[in-house]
Amino acid sequence: MEGQPGFQLPGTMTSEDTPMWLRMVNEIFFLSDLSSIIRASGKWSKKMRSDNGVLHPPHKPSNPDYLIFVNAFFGLEIPHDLPPTAGPVGPLLSPTCPPPDQECRAFLARHKSVLYIALGTHIILPHTGTAKVVNAANNLQEDGLIDDVIWAMGYGQDV
Known part of the structure; x- marks a missing residue:
């Protein structure tokens, strides 16, 4: 999908037949509201944390400090960034499947x-x-x- 998730213009789910000007508008049209979006999301998350008794700031490691297991067909699926602690374990397939109806x-x-x-x-x-x-x-x-x-x-x- 083109553009920022949740901010795509109607009718632009893919860029296959989309003109260049609409692609550019799709990328930048939310910039005028960006400050409001950032301000609102910051207030919302602070309020949610304080309402639930979380008073310390959120932990933001640059890389995860925990092990991540990835169940994927490498080479066939869309590539994703993986941290150094990622371990490929897939593809995991069920040994049984329900009988056909x-x-x-x-x-x-x-x-x-x-x-x-x-x-x-x-x-x-x-x-x-x-x-x-x-x-x-x-x-x-x-x-x-x-x-x-x-x-x-x-x-x-x-x-």
């Missing part, structure tokens, strides 16, 4: 070769990328290599 069992019984597509929670394909995946799946189906496709999508994603 009746509708799913009926679907799989009617098909011999099903293509399963799951891109994870961090991937947002541009229109051209999505079109390539759909065209490839259609070509596989036309060639008789697959019967059907199951495309897993996260909850709340636009299709």
